[in-house]
Protein backbone atom coordinates (compact mmCIF):
# COMPACT_ATOMS: atom_id res chain seq x y z
CA UNK A 1 0.00 0.00 0.00
CA UNK A 2 1.40 3.42 -0.94
CA UNK A 3 1.32 5.98 1.86
CA UNK A 4 -0.52 9.05 0.60
CA UNK A 5 -0.59 11.42 3.52
CA UNK A 6 2.62 10.85 5.46
CA UNK A 7 4.23 14.19 6.34
CA UNK A 8 7.06 13.10 8.62
CA UNK A 9 9.65 10.53 7.69
CA UNK A 10 12.84 9.39 9.45
CA UNK A 11 16.08 9.56 7.46
CA UNK A 12 18.30 6.50 7.01
CA UNK A 13 21.01 8.19 9.10
CA UNK A 14 18.54 8.85 11.93
CA UNK A 15 17.35 5.22 11.79
CA UNK A 16 20.95 3.97 12.01
CA UNK A 17 21.64 6.16 15.08
CA UNK A 18 18.37 5.01 16.67
CA UNK A 19 19.24 1.35 16.09
CA UNK A 20 22.68 1.67 17.71
CA UNK A 21 21.26 3.62 20.66
CA UNK A 22 18.24 1.33 21.17
CA UNK A 23 19.22 0.08 24.67
CA UNK A 24 19.65 3.66 25.90
CA UNK A 25 16.38 4.74 24.29
CA UNK A 26 14.56 1.73 25.74
CA UNK A 27 15.23 2.85 29.30
CA UNK A 28 14.91 6.63 28.87
CA UNK A 29 13.09 7.86 25.74
CA UNK A 30 9.52 6.63 25.97
CA UNK A 31 7.48 9.49 24.48
CA UNK A 32 9.72 12.43 23.53
CA UNK A 33 12.67 12.64 21.13
CA UNK A 34 15.88 13.89 22.75
CA UNK A 35 19.65 13.98 22.28
CA UNK A 36 19.19 13.65 18.51
CA UNK A 37 17.44 10.28 19.01
CA UNK A 38 13.89 9.12 18.35
CA UNK A 39 11.65 8.10 21.23
CA UNK A 40 10.00 4.69 21.15
CA UNK A 41 6.65 6.45 20.55
CA UNK A 42 7.93 8.46 17.56
CA UNK A 43 9.38 5.32 16.14
CA UNK A 44 6.19 3.25 16.30
CA UNK A 45 4.15 6.10 14.77
CA UNK A 46 6.78 6.41 12.03
CA UNK A 47 6.64 2.69 11.16
CA UNK A 48 2.84 2.67 11.15
CA UNK A 49 2.59 5.82 8.99
CA UNK A 50 4.37 3.92 6.21
CA UNK A 51 1.33 1.62 5.99
CA UNK A 52 -1.37 4.30 5.99
CA UNK A 53 -3.11 4.44 2.66
CA UNK A 54 -5.38 7.48 3.04
CA UNK A 55 -7.84 8.87 5.61
CA UNK A 56 -6.92 7.02 8.82
CA UNK A 57 -8.76 6.13 12.04
CA UNK A 58 -6.35 5.67 14.97
CA UNK A 59 -8.07 3.69 17.75
CA UNK A 60 -6.65 4.32 21.25
CA UNK A 61 -4.74 7.32 19.92
CA UNK A 62 -3.30 8.38 23.30
CA UNK A 63 -2.22 11.90 24.35
CA UNK A 64 -2.29 14.60 21.65
CA UNK A 65 -3.53 12.24 18.92
CA UNK A 66 0.04 12.21 17.64
CA UNK A 67 -0.17 9.81 14.69
CA UNK A 68 -2.81 11.88 12.92
CA UNK A 69 -1.52 15.33 13.85
CA UNK A 70 2.25 14.84 13.56
CA UNK A 71 2.69 12.07 10.99
CA UNK A 72 -0.39 12.28 8.77
CA UNK A 73 -0.84 16.04 8.51
CA UNK A 74 -4.33 15.79 10.02
CA UNK A 75 -5.57 13.22 7.47
CA UNK A 76 -7.69 11.17 9.82
CA UNK A 77 -9.26 10.91 13.27
CA UNK A 78 -8.03 9.64 16.60
CA UNK A 79 -10.35 8.17 19.21
CA UNK A 80 -9.77 7.05 22.78
CA UNK A 81 -11.63 6.04 25.92
CA UNK A 82 -9.60 8.25 28.27
CA UNK A 83 -9.31 12.05 28.29
CA UNK A 84 -5.54 12.34 27.98
CA UNK A 85 -3.82 15.70 27.63
CA UNK A 86 -4.30 17.13 24.15
CA UNK A 87 -7.59 15.29 23.49
CA UNK A 88 -11.00 16.96 23.31
CA UNK A 89 -14.62 15.71 23.35
CA UNK A 90 -14.22 15.01 19.65
CA UNK A 91 -11.69 12.25 20.45
CA UNK A 92 -13.39 10.64 23.43
CA UNK A 93 -15.81 7.82 22.67
CA UNK A 94 -17.99 6.82 25.59
CA UNK A 95 -19.48 3.73 23.96
CA UNK A 96 -16.42 2.24 22.27
CA UNK A 97 -18.49 -0.72 21.02
CA UNK A 98 -19.71 1.64 18.30
CA UNK A 99 -17.16 3.78 16.45
CA UNK A 100 -18.96 7.07 15.69
CA UNK A 101 -18.36 7.01 11.93
CA UNK A 102 -20.33 5.83 8.91
CA UNK A 103 -19.56 2.54 7.14
CA UNK A 104 -16.56 2.56 4.77
CA UNK A 105 -15.30 6.00 5.80
CA UNK A 106 -11.56 5.28 6.24
CA UNK A 107 -8.78 3.75 4.14
CA UNK A 108 -6.72 2.61 7.16
CA UNK A 109 -7.53 1.77 10.79
CA UNK A 110 -4.67 1.53 13.29
CA UNK A 111 -4.39 -0.02 16.77
CA UNK A 112 -0.97 1.14 17.99
CA UNK A 113 0.36 -0.44 21.20
CA UNK A 114 -3.33 -0.74 21.94
CA UNK A 115 -5.13 -4.01 21.15
CA UNK A 116 -3.76 -5.63 24.34
CA UNK A 117 -5.26 -2.71 26.29
CA UNK A 118 -8.69 -3.29 24.78
CA UNK A 119 -10.39 -5.47 27.43
CA UNK A 120 -10.63 -9.08 26.18
CA UNK A 121 -14.44 -9.18 25.67
CA UNK A 122 -14.26 -6.02 23.52
CA UNK A 123 -11.44 -7.07 21.16
CA UNK A 124 -13.60 -8.81 18.55
CA UNK A 125 -16.23 -6.08 18.85
CA UNK A 126 -13.74 -3.29 18.12
CA UNK A 127 -12.09 -5.21 15.28
CA UNK A 128 -15.54 -5.72 13.75
CA UNK A 129 -16.10 -1.97 14.05
CA UNK A 130 -12.73 -1.37 12.36
CA UNK A 131 -13.85 -3.63 9.51
CA UNK A 132 -17.18 -1.77 9.21
CA UNK A 133 -15.66 1.71 8.98
CA UNK A 134 -12.98 0.64 6.49
CA UNK A 135 -13.54 1.05 2.78
CA UNK A 136 -13.20 -2.14 0.70
CA UNK A 137 -9.53 -2.53 -0.19
CA UNK A 138 -8.52 -0.65 2.97
CA UNK A 139 -6.10 -2.00 5.58
CA UNK A 140 -5.73 -2.44 9.32
CA UNK A 141 -2.44 -2.10 11.22
CA UNK A 142 -1.89 -3.56 14.71
CA UNK A 143 1.42 -3.05 16.52
CA UNK A 144 2.55 -5.35 19.32
CA UNK A 145 5.74 -5.68 21.33
CA UNK A 146 7.64 -8.85 22.07
CA UNK A 147 6.16 -10.37 25.28
CA UNK A 148 9.33 -10.12 27.39
CA UNK A 149 10.10 -6.60 26.14
CA UNK A 150 6.54 -5.44 26.84
CA UNK A 151 6.59 -6.60 30.45
CA UNK A 152 10.09 -5.15 31.01
CA UNK A 153 9.27 -1.78 29.39
CA UNK A 154 6.11 -1.41 31.49
CA UNK A 155 8.13 -2.11 34.65
CA UNK A 156 11.00 0.22 33.66
CA UNK A 157 8.61 3.05 32.81
CA UNK A 158 6.71 2.60 36.08
CA UNK A 159 9.97 2.83 38.09
CA UNK A 160 11.11 5.85 36.01
CA UNK A 161 7.78 7.64 36.67
CA UNK A 162 8.04 6.92 40.41
CA UNK A 163 11.64 8.20 40.57
CA UNK A 164 11.19 11.34 38.45
CA UNK A 165 7.51 12.15 39.06
CA UNK A 166 6.71 11.88 35.33
CA UNK A 167 3.66 10.28 33.64
CA UNK A 168 5.20 8.32 30.79
CA UNK A 169 3.24 5.21 31.70
CA UNK A 170 -0.08 6.29 30.26
CA UNK A 171 -1.64 2.96 31.21
CA UNK A 172 -1.11 3.46 34.95
CA UNK A 173 -2.26 7.08 34.58
CA UNK A 174 -5.55 5.71 33.18
CA UNK A 175 -5.63 2.65 35.43
CA UNK A 176 -5.37 -0.69 33.64
CA UNK A 177 -8.46 -2.89 33.84
CA UNK A 178 -8.42 -6.58 34.69
CA UNK A 179 -9.23 -7.74 31.18
CA UNK A 180 -6.30 -5.83 29.68
CA UNK A 181 -2.91 -7.43 29.12
CA UNK A 182 0.71 -6.39 28.71
CA UNK A 183 0.93 -8.11 25.31
CA UNK A 184 -0.92 -10.38 22.91
CA UNK A 185 0.61 -13.23 20.96
CA UNK A 186 0.46 -12.99 17.17
CA UNK A 187 -1.67 -16.14 16.98
CA UNK A 188 -4.43 -14.42 18.97
CA UNK A 189 -4.24 -11.27 16.83
CA UNK A 190 -4.31 -13.29 13.60
CA UNK A 191 -7.32 -15.32 14.76
CA UNK A 192 -9.22 -12.20 15.76
CA UNK A 193 -8.36 -10.43 12.49
CA UNK A 194 -9.63 -13.41 10.50
CA UNK A 195 -12.85 -13.55 12.57
CA UNK A 196 -13.46 -9.86 11.84
CA UNK A 197 -13.14 -10.52 8.09
CA UNK A 198 -9.55 -9.43 7.40
CA UNK A 199 -7.18 -11.38 5.15
CA UNK A 200 -3.62 -11.33 3.73
CA UNK A 201 -1.88 -10.71 7.06
CA UNK A 202 1.72 -9.46 6.73
CA UNK A 203 4.24 -8.96 9.53
CA UNK A 204 6.93 -6.27 9.72
CA UNK A 205 9.52 -6.05 12.47
CA UNK A 206 10.77 -2.69 13.78
CA UNK A 207 14.47 -3.31 13.09
CA UNK A 208 15.57 -0.13 14.88
CA UNK A 209 14.07 -1.67 18.04
CA UNK A 210 16.07 -4.83 17.39
CA UNK A 211 12.88 -6.65 16.28
CA UNK A 212 11.42 -6.43 19.79
CA UNK A 213 8.38 -4.65 18.36
CA UNK A 214 6.45 -5.35 15.18
CA UNK A 215 3.24 -4.74 13.32
CA UNK A 216 0.69 -6.91 11.58
CA UNK A 217 -1.06 -5.46 8.56
CA UNK A 218 -4.16 -7.03 7.04
CA UNK A 219 -6.59 -6.15 4.28
CA UNK A 220 -10.34 -5.72 4.01
CA UNK A 221 -10.98 -7.47 0.71
CA UNK A 222 -12.05 -5.09 -2.07
Ligand SMILES: C[S@@+](CC[C@H](N)C(=O)[O-])C[C@H]1O[C@@H](n2cnc3c(N)ncnc32)[C@H](O)[C@@H]1O
Nearest residue numbers: 059060061062081082096112113114117118119
Ligand atom coordinates in the same frame (compact mmCIF):
# COMPACT_ATOMS: atom_id res chain seq x y z
C1 LIG B 1 -0.21 2.04 25.54
S1 LIG B 1 -1.43 3.23 25.15
C2 LIG B 1 -1.03 3.56 23.44
C3 LIG B 1 -1.45 4.94 23.01
C4 LIG B 1 -0.99 5.32 21.59
N1 LIG B 1 -1.65 4.51 20.59
C5 LIG B 1 0.50 5.20 21.46
O1 LIG B 1 0.98 4.36 20.69
O2 LIG B 1 1.21 5.95 22.14
C6 LIG B 1 -2.92 2.29 25.06
C7 LIG B 1 -4.13 3.11 24.66
O3 LIG B 1 -5.28 2.27 24.57
C8 LIG B 1 -6.39 3.01 25.02
N2 LIG B 1 -7.52 2.12 25.33
C9 LIG B 1 -7.84 1.55 26.51
N3 LIG B 1 -8.97 0.84 26.39
C10 LIG B 1 -9.38 0.95 25.10
C11 LIG B 1 -10.48 0.45 24.35
N4 LIG B 1 -11.41 -0.35 24.88
N5 LIG B 1 -10.56 0.80 23.06
C12 LIG B 1 -9.64 1.59 22.48
N6 LIG B 1 -8.58 2.09 23.14
C13 LIG B 1 -8.45 1.78 24.43
C14 LIG B 1 -5.83 3.77 26.20
O4 LIG B 1 -6.65 4.81 26.65
C15 LIG B 1 -4.48 4.22 25.64
O5 LIG B 1 -4.58 5.42 24.94
